[in-house]
Amino acid sequence: AQSVTQLDSHVSVSEGTPVLLRCNYSSSYSPSLFWYVQHPNKGLQLLLKYTSAATLVKGINGFEAEFKKSETSFHLTKPSAHMSDAAEYFCVVIGTYKYIFGTGTRLKVLA
Amino acid sequence: GAVVSQHPSWVICKSGTSVKIECRSLDFQATTMFWYRQFPKQSLMLMATSNEGSKATYEQGVEKDKFLINHASLTLSTLTVTSAHPEDSSFYICSARRLAGTYEQYFGPGTRLTVT
Numbered sequence: 001a002q003s004v005t006q007l008d009s010h011v012s013v014s015e016g017t018p019v020l021l022r023c024n025y026s027s028s029y030s031p032s033l034f035w036y037v038q039h040p041n042k043g044l045q046l047l048l049k050y051t052s053a054a055t056l057v058k059g060i061n062g063f064e065a066e067f068k069k070s071e072t073s074f075h076l077t078k079p080s081a082h083m084s085d086a087a088e089y090f091c092v093v094i095g096t097y098k099y100i101f102g103t104g105t106r107l108k109v110l111a
Numbered sequence: 112g113a114v115v116s117q118h119p120s121w122v123i124c125k126s127g128t129s130v131k132i133e134c135r136s137l138d139f140q141a142t143t144m145f146w147y148r149q150f151p152k153q154s155l156m157l158m159a160t161s162n163e164g165s166k167a168t169y170e171q172g173v174e175k176d177k178f179l180i181n182h183a184s185l186t187l188s189t190l191t192v193t194s195a196h197p198e199d200s201s202f203y204i205c206s207a208r209r210l211a212g213t214y215e216q217y218f219g220p221g222t223r224l225t226v227t
Contacts, residue, residue: 032214043204043220094214101154
C-alpha cells in the first residue's frame, strides 16, 4: 500500500532563509508524488508533481523537490522563505487513483 | 485551465436541517469527483468518490445516508448533508479529475459548514 510520512508537523524559519519540508514515501511501485499548499480557509494549490520523469522537480513560487528513490524521500525546498509562504503543506502519493495525504506541515515564517 | 468552484463558500445552518454544497468544474469535464472533509489543523479525509452517472463510493466509516452525493453531469457534483448536527461542522473540499485513467485532481476552494 502507498503512504507518505511528513516528518515535521511544524517548521519555523526566518524570512530570507532556506525552507526544508520533509516527506518520505512508501510505494510498491514507481510513485507519483505531489506537494500542495493550503492557506487558511482556502483550497489546495499544486506546488509541483513528480511523475517518473526528472528527479529534480521545479514548481511554482520558487519551490522545488527532489525524488530520491534510495532514500524514499521527496523533500520540498525553497532557497529563501517569504512571509507569504506561511501556510500548511501537504505531501501526497497516488494510491489506486486516490490521493493519499500526509498529515501536513505547518510552515511559519518569522520576520 | 482546470478550475473547480464550490458554492457556497460558507454556510451556517441549524441543527436538523439539510444543506447542499455544489462542486463545479468550470473549464473541463470531470468524469470523477472527490469529496473531502477537513477538521481544524488536520489533513484531508476522503469521504467519497463519485463518477458521473453512477452511485458514489463511500470510504469506510462515512455514512452514505447522511452525506448524499450526486454526480448528475460531467461538470457538477453535489454533497448534501442531511439532518446536520454540530459535529458535522467542518471544512468540505471537493476535487475533480479530468479523464478516466488519469490521476491528477484539481481542488475547489472549500466550503465552511457551521451547524448551530
